[in-house]
Amino acid sequence: MDAKAAFLNGDLSEEIYMKAPPGSDTHDGFVWRLNHALYGLKQASQEWYKKVCIELESLGFTWSMSNHGVFIKNDNGTLVIVAVYVDDFLICSSKLNTIQHTKSELSSCFDMKDLGDAKWILQMEVTQSDDQKKVTLSQSQYIEDILERHSMANCHPVKTPMESRLSLPVLTESEVDVIIYQQLIGSLMYAMVCTRPDISYAVGVVAHHVTVPGHIYMKAVKCIYRYLCGTSDYKLIYHTTKGPNKPVIYSDSDWAGD
DSSP states (O other), rough: ETTOOOGGOOOOOOOEEEEEETOOOOTTOEEEEESSSOOOTTTTHHHHHHHHHHHHTTOOOOSSOOOEEEEEEEEEEEEEEEETTTTEEEEEEEEEHHHHHHHHHHHHHHEOOOOOOOOTTEEEEEEEEEEOEEOOOOOOHHHHHHHHTTTTTOOOOOSSSSTTTTTOOOSSSSSHHHHHHHHHHHHHHHHHEEEEEEGGGHHHHHHSSSSSOOOOHHHHHHHHHHHHHHHOOOOEEEEEEOSSSSOOOOSSOGGGOO
């Protein structure tokens, strides 16, 4: 769901005045006092978040200790989760009628737009199976965008994100543009934390040198991009299982060097 004109719902705790906009009938020398938050105010996003917390708590939700943008509720034995990102509300539950009830409650609090089943959120493509037992997350479009942005779209793909037994010495002076290097790392980190845990080790290694990067570090970063170029269609899949779950444990992230 999407909250329409979200920031206008915020209540102001301070007295804030603004100059009258051009075309208004306000006399010269007069200003307007704001009764509610307005887009462009430094307080707008904070006041909107406070309003969201108040309304969701009134509906029986509690916010997660690990992520204050996630709210949880036990609705007569059924778990319902609402994840909030600015004005977007992602609602999850095992029962459709619980989701519909939550949508109705949210619509009574704010002017909401129902966007239906989640398809895209935070540059992730969401796909659900027909039986609702499998959810797939993909960032293929995002990966293609960062490859294009960093002039790596036509690079030669590789099969691993990092060379085996790669040694990166600590430098005292930068050999490459620090800002460009940090931009390359930042783009990788978003994919890593969302849908591509397979590049976590490699990104963690090159991220240790964001303040004093060198040519060998840049080569290692571009290796990760070449790996993504050949695996941009990889997806993260969550699915239910029948019977007892069988845990799979991975140790030694640098498996290629073992």
